[in-house]
Amino acid sequence: MTNNRLRIAVQKSGRLSKESHLLLRRCGLKFNVDERRLITRVDNLPIDILQVRDDDIPGLVMDGVVDLGIVGENVLEEVELERQAANKACQYQKLKPLDFGRCKLSIALPEEFDYQGLASLQNKRIATTYPYLLKRYLQERDIEFQECLLKGSVEVAPRAGLADGICDLVSTGATLEANGLVETQVIFESQSAIVQSAVTQSDEKQALIDKLMSRINGVIKARESKYIMLHAPKSQLNAIVDLLPGAENPTILPLNDDPSKVAIHAVSSEDLFWDTMEELRELGASSVLVMPIEKMLG
Numbered sequence: 001m002t003n004n005r006l007r008i009a010v011q012k013s014g015r016l017s018k019e020s021h022l023l024l025r026r027c028g029l030k031f032n033v034d035e036r037r038l039i040t041r042v043d044n045l046p047i048d049i050l051q052v053r054d055d056d057i058p059g060l061v062m063d064g065v066v067d068l069g070i071v072g073e074n075v076l077e078e079v080e081l082e083r084q085a086a087n088k089a090c091q092y093q094k095l096k097p098l099d100f101g102r103c104k105l106s107i108a109l110p111e112e113f114d115y116q117g118l119a120s121l122q123n124k125r126i127a128t129t130y131p132y133l134l135k136r137y138l139q140e141r142d143i144e145f146q147e148c149l150l151k152g153s154v155e156v157a158p159r160a161g162l163a164d165g166i167c168d169l170v171s172t173g174a175t176l177e178a179n180g181l182v183e184t185q186v187i188f189e190s191q192s193a194i195v196q197s198a199v200t201q202s203d204e205k206q207a208l209i210d211k212l213m214s215r216i217n218g219v220i221k222a223r224e225s226k227y228i229m230l231h232a233p234k235s236q237l238n239a240i241v242d243l244l245p246g247a248e249n250p251t252i253l254p255l256n257d258d259p260s261k262v263a264i265h266a267v268s269s270e271d272l273f274w275d276t277m278e279e280l281r282e283l284g285a286s287s288v289l290v291m292p293i294e295k296m297l298g
């Protein structure tokens with residue numbers, strides 16, 4: 001089977017779908033998503049977007065069915081372990097961790113559980129959707145456990161009497177709290193990532209991947225950066241510049257009507273928090289503007 005269009009697998013419907021689409025659109029790809037369709041054609045580049053369950057994305061990449069995939073590292077690592085155990089191909093290249101889908105895979109126990117460290121889990125039954133990651137973590141620490149494999153609603157398992165504890169994804173912790181559970185052990189920290197198949201690409205496809213990755217790097221860098229403008233008394237110039245996070249080589253401009261002040265324009269590699277804004281004001285800075293950056297190159 002040959003296909004000259006680059007194929008990217010993204011989650012069809014779920015936590016990563018909107019952000020994956022947004023990232024690709026920010027990179028200049030033009031497409032209309034119809035959730036019911038497996039394949040969405042990009043209008044202005046030879047790229048097809050495959051919309052699938054997130055669990056299927058690592059396998060599609062590792063089998064070379066798609067060229068790229070956007071998926072959570074938790075799912076990627078779980079599928080890799082599962083395929084290793086089954087002696088299936090599990091090669092891929094992680095091109096870049098992405099700035100969304102941050103979560104932890106954690107062991108959580110009912111509030112009333114008398115937890116005294118990992119040894120308390122010996123021979124307990126733990127409900128999870130991630131049996132391989134859990135097994136690796138506990139085996140490395142010589143803890144035997146019983147597995148209760150669930151594809152959803154893992155957090156209700158202890159109350160339903162199906163398990164003593166759970167191992168599931170946690171972000172704000174609201175789901176755990178709502179189910180009377182306490183996070184006791186983080187076993188894996190995750191975020192989404194873009195991965196490439198290890199199956200050899202044509203030169204054209206590789207060139208397109210390189211171009212896309214350069215744009216993705218630019219989009220993420222821009223999202224992490226801010227353009228800052230402010231007026232500063234000349235006497236406090238150095239102190240003020242030192243406060244701007246990650247701002248290299250700011251532009252210093254004279255102000256027409258006030259020789260004691262200058263305007264500072266700077267690109268900062270981080271957001272400027274209120275605390276820093278207040279410190280700037282204390283140093284005499286005024287007219288402080290913090291603006292998002294849409295694109296960045298070079």
Ligand SMILES: Nc1ncnc2c1ncn2[C@@H]1O[C@H](COP(=O)(O)OP(=O)(O)OP(=O)(O)O)[C@@H](O)[C@H]1O
Binds near residue numbers: 012071
């Ligand atoms: N609460 C969260 N906060 C941030 N990221 C999360 C959170 N929950 C999950 N994720 C990330 O988003 C990915 C997709 O989560 P989602 O809940 O949509 O998966 P799913 O229900 O398995 O979807 P699918 O139907 O595609 O199988 C997870 O694998 C994880 O990487």
Ligand SMILES: O=P(O)(O)OC[C@H]1O[C@H](OP(=O)(O)OP(=O)(O)O)[C@H](O)[C@@H]1O
Binds near residue numbers: 015152175
């Ligand atoms: O710590 P929190 O912020 O509460 O997030 C954790 C929850 O988020 C995920 O589920 P999601 O809401 O994506 O729904 P799903 O279980 O139907 O996939 C995950 O499976 C947890 O249940």
Ligand SMILES: [Mg+2]
Binds near residue numbers: 053054055
């Ligand atoms: Mg899934």
